[in-house]
Amino acid sequence: MDCSIFSTSTKLLFFRASLLSIIMFFMCLNIVHGTATEFGYGSHCGSVVPDSEAIDEEFHTLPFPGRQNGYYSGGDNVLNRSSDRYYYPPVSKVLVFETHHVYTTRVKDVFKVEGNLIFQSSYYYEQSFSNHGRYPYSYSSDSSARGTLDFDFHGFWSRTTGKLCMVGLGYIYSKEGEVLHLRAVLKLNNVKNTSDINTLITGTMDSLYPADNPNYFDPISMLMFPQGSYRYTKVSKNFNQGCPGGTDVPGKSSLSLSRTRHVCDMFSVQDNAFELEYSSGCGSSKSCSPLGDDLGYSPRLMYLSMIQCSDDVLSLRFLIEFPDDNTYMRYSGSSNFSTSLIGEGSWDSKRNRLCIVACRIEDASSSSLEKSHVGDCSTRLSLRFPAILSIRNTSTLVGEIWSEKARNESGFFDRIVFRDTKNNRGRIQLQGLKYEYMETDQVKKSCPKKSINGNSSRQYPDGYSADMAFSMTIKGPKGRIGWGSSSPLAVGDQPHQMFPFLIPSSSSRPKSSDAGVSLLNISYAMRIDLSRSELFPGLDPFNQSSNGYLEIRISAEGFYDLDTGNLCMVGCRHLGLHNKSTDCGIVVDVHFPPLNSDRKGSKIKGIIKSTREKTDHLHFEPLEFSGRAYYSSWAAESIWRMDFEMVMSVISNTLAIVFVVLQIIHMRRHPGVCPSVSLLMLVILALGYLIPLVLNLEAMFDQDSERSVWMRSGIWLEVNEVIIRAVTMVAFLLHIRLLMLSWTARCSEEKNKALWIAEKRGLYLCFPVYIAGGLIIGATRQQHSSSYIEQAILGGSRAYAGLILDAFLFPQIVFNMFLNSKEPALSRFFYIGFTLVRLVPHGYDLYRANNYIDMADSYIYANPTADYYSTAWDYIIPMLGLFFAAIIYLQQRLGCRCFLPKRFRGSVTYDELPVDSEEQAPLKHST
Structure with a gap:
C-alpha cells in the first residue's frame, strides 16, 4: 500500500469530520438557545411576577412552610396510568410542595423561590405527610421508587400580590415505558405570610409543550390549605364561650x-x-x-x-x-x-x-x-x-x-x-371511662346459671383475656348464610383493655377469696353480615339491605361463667340509619370450649334468639353460629411446636445425609451394583431436595412478618431456617454425587444395553402412572375445592410431587422387574432409612392435628403444602411406603420377579466381568 495515498485520505477524512462537528455544534447551540428562549421565565411569568436578580438567601420570609400539602385535579394522561397491571384509580389526589431556597431580590417584596412539587396518588405516600408536619410519618425522597411525578421549579413570589409563578421540568414514564421529559409553568394565588379560614391557595400547572407534542400533559389545577402563620378567627380565643347552639350536656x-x-x-x-x-x-x-x-x-x-x-x-x-x-x-x-x-x-x-x-x-x-x-x-x-x-x-x-x-x-x-365507627371504636381511651350495666335484671331472668356436668377439672378462658374475641360463621337451614365478629366492649365496669398499660381496676375483678364467685359481668359489640336475609324477614324490618347483604350490629351485656365457659347476654339491635330505636328483645348464648380440650374440634358455638312474639314484625328465627377457638395458650404451645419442628427438620435432613453416605459406601464396596440403581429414582430424590431450595430462595431475603409474630425473635427464626437450608443443600449435593456414580458406572459398562432398555421401559411405565395419578387426584380435589384454578394447580402440583417422593422406590421396583436382576443395588440402610424419613412426618401430622391448633404459614416440618396430609393420607402413604420397601427386600433376596407368576419370571444367568478387587461381586445378567 502507498503511504502517501494513505496520508492524503486520512487528511481528507479528518477535514470532513471537523467540518461536520462544527456544523453540529452550531445546530445544537441554536437548539439550546431556542429552548432557553421558549421555556424561559420571562416569556411565561414576566406578567405575573417580574424577574429580578437574586441577592441573599432569606431564612425568615417563606411563601410556604418547609413542606406544604395540597390536592390536585387533572393531568390524567401522565398521572392516571390506568394501563398499569396493579394500578387502581386514586380516590385521593395529593401533592406536596417542598421549598428549598428563598432569596431576596433587588425588587422590594419580590423573592426568588426554588423548590419541587411532587404529585402522588398513592395511599402510602399520602400518609407520609397527611399529618401536616406536626406528627410526620417517615418520608423517602426517592420519588422514582414511589412512582411519583416530581417537578423541579424556580421562579419568583410577590409578597404584595400573593402570586407565585415558577417554571420547571420533570420526567415520568409513559404507559409504553418511555421517558417523558415534561416542562411546565406553575401559577399560584393567595400565597401570603398570614392566612385564616377564608384563605385557600389555588392555582394551575400547564405544560409548555403544544398539545400535539408527546411530552404534553393535560392542565392540572390544585388546592392547598395554607399552614404558615394561620390565625384562628372563627373560634373563641379564650376557650370559655363553649359551643353556642349545641346541646347542653353536663x-x-x-x-x-x-x-x-x-x-x-x-x-x-x-x-x-x-x-x-x-x-x-x-x-x-x-x-x-x-x-x-x-x-x-x-x-x-x-x-x-x-x-x-x-x-x-x-x-x-x-x-x-x-x-x-x-x-x-x-x-x-x-x-x-x-x-x-x-x-x-x-x-x-x-x-x-x-x-x-x-x-x-x-x-x-x-x-x-x-x-x-x-x-x-x-x-x-x-x-x-x-x-x-x-x-x-x-x-x-x-x-x-x-x-x-x-x-x-x-x-x-x-x-x-x-x-x-366500629373500626375506630376503642382506639381512644381516656382515664376514667366506665361501663354501666342497665339490663342486669333481664339477664338474670333470661340466663339462669347452668350446672357443671361431667369433668369439673376443665378450665375455660379468663374473661379479661383476648381469647374472648372471636369470629362467627352464621348457619342457616341450607348452610352458611353469613359471617360476623364479636369482641368484648367491657369486662366488669372497665372498658375492654386494648392496650397493655391500661390495667383494669381491682374492683372490676371478682375477689378470689369469695367462695363460689364465678360469674363475671361482660359486655360485647357484635357485627353480623348476612348474605341471604330473606330467610329471616324480621332482621330487616325497614328494607335497608343493599346488594343482597344486611349488616346487623348488636350490643349485648350479661354474665360469663368461668366454671362452665358459658356466656349469656341480653342484646340490643340497632335498627338503622334513619331510625334511632333499638330492638332489645334479643338473647345471645355462647359456649367456649375448654382450654384443655381437643384442639382440632374445638369450636365456639352459640345462638342468637329473639324473645318477641312470632307475630311481631321484629321477630326473627334463631341464628346459630360457630367459630374456631384460637386461645393464646394454644398459640404459646404452637411456638414450642415450631421450635420442635425446626429440630425435626434438621434431624430428618441429617439422617437423609447419613443414609446417602451409607449408600455411596455400599456402591464403593460393591462397584458391580452401581449400574443397577434406577436413574429415575435418583433424579426424583435429588429434585425432592432441590425444589424446596428453589422455592425458599426468596424467603431468605423476605422476612415473613406473620410467622415472626409467633417467634421469640426474628433472628431466631432466620438462623434456624438458614441451618435447615444448609443441611438440605448438603443432602442435595450428596444425591447428585450418588446420581453421578450410577450414571458413570452405567456409561462405562460394556454390557449396558440391557440396563438402558430396562431404564427406558421403566420410564414408559412410570410416567403414565404418574400422569394418571395426578389427573385422578387433581379431579378429586377440584370437586371439593372452591379456590382459584391457578392456586389449585400450583398447590396441588407441589403436594403431588411430595407424594411421588414418598413413593421414591417405585421406579427402582419397576427397573428391577424389567432388568430381572438379583443384585443388591440398594443398601438396606438406604431404602429402609429413607422410607422412615418420608413416613415419620405423616405420623407426626396425626399427632399434631389432635394436639395443636391449625395456624396457616406456621408449619416447618410436615408442611401440608409440600405433601398430602390428612387422616386418610396419613395412613395410606405409610402403608404404601412400607409395602414398597418390602418388595425391594424380596427382590434383592429372592429375585426381581419373585412376586410374579412363574411363566413371567424368566431365568437369571451370571456373566463374569473383570474383577478390580476381591470385594467386587459378579454382575448378574438376565436372559
Missing part, C-alpha cells in the same frame, strides 16, 4: 383531657370516621344532608382529617368530608371538595367538648380546583368523650352537627348525631 358526663394528652393527640391519626344518625323525620324522600338538598343523598359517614394544630395545642383545623356510600372504604383524603367543609375548632375545657366552626368550599369541581373559595360558615360541630358507656351507647366519641340558619332559610338542616 360536664361530668364527658371525660376531660389531661396535660399529657391534648386534643391534637385525639385526632392525630387520619380517617377519624363517624356514622351519622339522622332524626326520625328524615328519609329517602327528604334530604337532611348537611350539604343541602342538591346533593341527592344523605351521607352515612363523616370523616375528620386534621390539617394543622396550633402551637399551644388548644386549637386545630379540620377537613370535614361527607363521601357517598361508594367511597366507604376510601383512602385518606379526598379530592371531592364539593362534599367537604373546612373548619377550625377549639377545646372547651369547662364542658369538656370540642367546638368546630365549618365553612363550605364553593366552586370546587372534580375537573378544576382553581376557582375554589370559602363560602357559607353557618355549620357547627361539637364532639365529646362520654364518661359512661352502656348497652345503648357503645361509642367512645360522640357529637352532633347543626346549622345556625333559620328553619325556613336555604341550607338549613336538622340536627344530626354522629358516633365513631
